[in-house]
Amino acid sequence: MRGSEPTAGRPRIERLWQSHLSLADVARWIPLAGASGIFRLGVSARRLYWQMMKRAAGVKTISVGNLTVGGNGKTPFTIFLASRLQSRGLKVGIVSRGYSRRRGGAAATLIADRGELLVTAEEAGDEPAMMAKSFSGPIAVARRRLDGIELLMRRGPLDAVILDDAFQHLRLERDVDLVLINSARGLGNGWMLPAGPMREPLGAIDRADAIVLIDAGGGESALSKSQMERIRALTVLHATIRARALVAIEHGAWREIPIALVGARVLAVSGLADPSGFYAMLRALEADLIGVLEYPDHHAYSASDWRAIVNALGEGDIVVTTEKDLVKLERFPFTRNSLYALRLEIEMAPAEAAALDELIVGRELQTSAAQS
Template identity: 65%
Template sequence: MPPSEPSPNRPRIERLWQRDLPVRLLPAWLGLAAASGFYRIGVGARHLYWRMVKRRAPVLTVSVGNLTVGGTGKTPFTLFLAKRLQSHGLRVGIVSRGYHRARSRARAELVADGGQLKISPEEAGDEPAMMAKTFTGPIAVAKRRIDGIELLSKLGPLDVVILDDAFQHVRLSRDVDLVLVSDERGFGNGWMLPAGPMRESINALGRADAIIVTNTGTCASAIRPSQMKKLTARKVLHASVRPRALLVIENGAWRETPLGLGGRRVLAVSGLADSSGFNAMLRELDADLVGVFEYPDHHAYTNADWQAIVNAMRDTDLVVTTEKDLVKLERFPFPRDSLYALRLEVTMDAVDTRALDELILGRVTAATANA
């Protein structure tokens, strides 16, 4: 598939989320706009109910979330934050929903502890399994985040639990709410689902303690001045998400190797909500992107998918995928040294890092004093 060809696996509804929608698509969008009104009412009623009966966890909680569907760098930022808090000597755990994981009768499951995966990626979900590859603290998955926190609490005392993708999980009180906004994606057309990419209205940012604007450096900002004004009503910090290394599988383990894609013929494989940023990163690294396979977000790869990828490898030097896809693709017998993943790294400047530390560590100190 040529890099410029739209992926048939991307949801067609996203074509109706353009800011300047062609006139021929307006009738279809108007139907979605009506449905969006009902969705907004439903979200408001849900939030009102859970605010009345919400629970508080027995440990300090930090939520990392967003307002839109699609990638804003939540999982890389969750890892960055967890490791940073560990560097301050805190005992840190992570709880995730584990989207698209296999169904389980258990209310919560332990994904990993001490860097050791306890269940399969299919049972854990791709993102929690990916985090377990680099994070040494305990990780749990649960539909109700409180169940995951209670499971982790049985393993030993924790100072902080980070909730991955939990801004809309209002049934649980949290001590710090961080909302990530993609500089390149912005808020789309500003409409709520299904007429646009918004999970909630931009006014929901009023619940945030800080907003983290993430940037991959692949294109111009999509945040409008009027939207940026609403962001700056809260504390706004900035983070960069950049490629750090390639990952290769060696004796069953992941090993980092330098970024050396210049001039190499690359087949890009990803299962993301929006793969455009991933593909753009590969091009920024001067890779010769000779083919692109785009699958739906959290895609469960099959033998047929593996065979299609292998068949497309004949005119390429290597396959490059994402870390969360690698946890599912590594079980297939790819030719030796042919399958790589792009490892991303989150960085913040000294001023913003200090502000983030002060926000969270200040709450930790207060919680300890009141314990």
């Protein structure tokens, strides 16, 4: 979808997930409520089944997930956490489902190690491929996370494995469950799909060892008073997600360069569930957004998409996209110095980071790291 100005950036159905709707929107929402009830029953039955069939991985397992669809900063936080543990001398791997990837016959695939992507972005999935550009440890993708963990452990001992987007992957036991909530997006109307953004009822949050509230610079929190009261009954940590650098492509490799977008005529291109935060960051960096091209989340870009992007740029200066889009766009012959990605990073105050370390590392991993 093309526009000369950024739009709300959310699928139409998401506009029915707000707490206050017009009478016309209420009429559209009511049929979704019935489907939501059926979905809730299915989720409950699935949870009961996997509580009985749950398996352990045999290694410290940390899940990074959420309760809602899209836009909570899971991938940047997974990179942040994996790199933080690695900097403490721990042997860390990441396992992801690799949503939207082109699957082969193997139950699990090693897609990256030592910062090198070993397969194509299509085979890895865009988010695992993106993580491989920033994290030097091993990364595996598998439909069953346990298969991915076993693949990594066959390659050598690990102190910890981080599961990307796995809060609902109940078949696997985990030692620490982290649930991320984007403060600006909140939890919508609190209803489950498709009548709301929730993957599970709010009560599922009690499984979490800690809630990480992500501030993406979106202003006031969208969480209701009752939602905040429920969240504050648990351990709550705070983190900020911000733009760190631009990523440029030089001789086939990615290189960070300082952000210098003041006054630059920028075409924003993204395949995100909710690109509004992306636009907000570009505006905060004082870029002149001459237009936007929005594609579906995890979009597989084609040659016709590339031509559309080049044509849309016109007399503009540069195209700025996201890292998970760049892994799929870098194969196209863009004019030199015309395509960049905005690299994001997670920041935590020292006290918050120390609390995260205490929750995750603990004495067991500290001892392991000291002996390795």
